[in-house]
Amino acid sequence: xxxxxxxxxxxxxxxxxxxxxxxxxxxxxxxxxxxxxxxxxxxxxxxxxxxxxxxxxxxxxxxxxxxxxxxxxxxxxxxxxxxxxxxxxxxxxxxxxxxxxxxxxxxxxxxxxxxxxxxxxxxxxxxxxxxxxxxxxxxxxxxxxxxxxxxxxxxxxxxxxxxxxxxxxxxxxxxxxxxxxxxxxxxxxxxxxxxxxxxxxxxxxxxxxxxxxxxxxxxxxxxxxxxxxxxxxxxxxxxxxxxxxxxxxxxx
Numbered sequence: 001x002x003x004x005x006x007x008x009x010x011x012x013x014x015x016x017x018x019x020x021x022x023x024x025x026x027x028x029x030x031x032x033x034x035x036x037x038x039x040x041x042x043x044x045x046x047x048x049x050x051x052x053x054x055x056x057x058x059x060x061x062x063x064x065x066x067x068x069x070x071x072x073x074x075x076x077x078x079x080x081x082x083x084x085x086x087x088x089x090x091x092x093x094x095x096x097x098x099x100x101x102x103x104x105x106x107x108x109x110x111x112x113x114x115x116x117x118x119x120x121x122x123x124x125x126x127x128x129x130x131x132x133x134x135x136x137x138x139x140x141x142x143x144x145x146x147x148x149x150x151x152x153x154x155x156x157x158x159x160x161x162x163x164x165x166x167x168x169x170x171x172x173x174x175x176x177x178x179x180x181x182x183x184x185x186x187x188x189x190x191x192x193x194x195x196x197x198x199x200x201x202x203x204x205x206x207x208x209x210x211x212x213x214x215x216x217x218x219x220x221x222x223x224x225x226x227x228x229x230x231x232x233x234x235x236x237x238x239x240x241x242x243x244x245x246x247x248x249x250x251x252x
Contacts, residue, residue, distance in 0.1 A: 024054045024129055033061055040071040058084045062093055069101045077101040092121035103135055111135045128150040130162060133169075142169045160189040162198055171203055179203045194223035198230060210237050 031046035047064035050057060060089035065080035082092050099114030112135050118128035130149040135143035149166040153159055166183035183200040187193060201216035217234035224230065235250030 011122055011159060015206065017209075024050050024057065027053065028063070029061055030163065031060070031067070035063060035067045035070070040067045043067040044071065055217065057092075058088060062091075065094070065097050065101070065132075068095065069104060072104075074101045074105040078105070088104070092118050092125075092128075094133065095121065099128075099135075099157065100131055103131070106133050108139055112139075125231075126155045126159060126162070129155075130159075133162075133165065137165075138151055142173050145158070157214065158189060160186055160193075164193070164199070167196075168199055171206070174206075176203050176206050180207070192223055194220040194227070194230075197223065198233075201233070205237065213237050 012244060015118060027046045027050035029199075031043045031050060032044060034040070034043035041194045044067050047060050047067060050060040051064065054060070061080045061084050065084070066075045068074070068077035078098055078101045079107045081094045081101065084094040085098070086096070095114045095208065096118040097120060099111045102111035102114060114129050115132040115135060118125075119132065122128060129148040133145040133148035133152070137143070145171050148167055149169070152162045153166070156162070163182045163186040168184060170176070170179035170182060180200065180203050183203060184194055186196040187200065190196065197216045197220035201213045201220065204210075204213040204216055211212060214234055214237050217230055217237070221227070221230045221234065231250040235247040238244075238250060239247035
């Protein structure tokens, strides 16, 4: 599996389980592989079996916690991460995972506490800062969110999502030149991002450059032609410019 041959690894794991149904590592790795493929239901089943066979394996609780979170069972995820935290001195990954689950559950105060702890445990990692920026943004604290994204970008100058999200936050606080710079960088890193074009179009419009906004909405539509909102946004700009036929074509 470490060599990247996932299918062969899964076949080997399944063969191992057939020969020894009590092999904890097989269920653990199978659950991890299922989670990587997005099959959260199978991941939870296999990781639960791993825990049944070895209730002391905290890694299985961590992996199952992330699987529960991805499946939308946030309380079950919180329970697994809490178990790990209660049974180990310092688990940055458990605080990170529980912080995400609390955020998804809407408990922003608890999410902030856990992510603060994760930042202290692993200050060199981008993930706690990136995740905490969502909490700050949801709390209506965009400047704090921008500060965390600054930290994330400082640690990883090629972090596309951080530039994208910081560009949106700069737009929200009406710092349009900074927003434009971030979204330009995001598109430099991922030229095929419809979302980055869409957000940059919003900035171009705020800056009064309707032609550039139409060009960016058009680029977003070319990449994501089934997004009805993009046509409406472009139609609105065309209507403002007096291009009634173009606007009607977009609205229809």
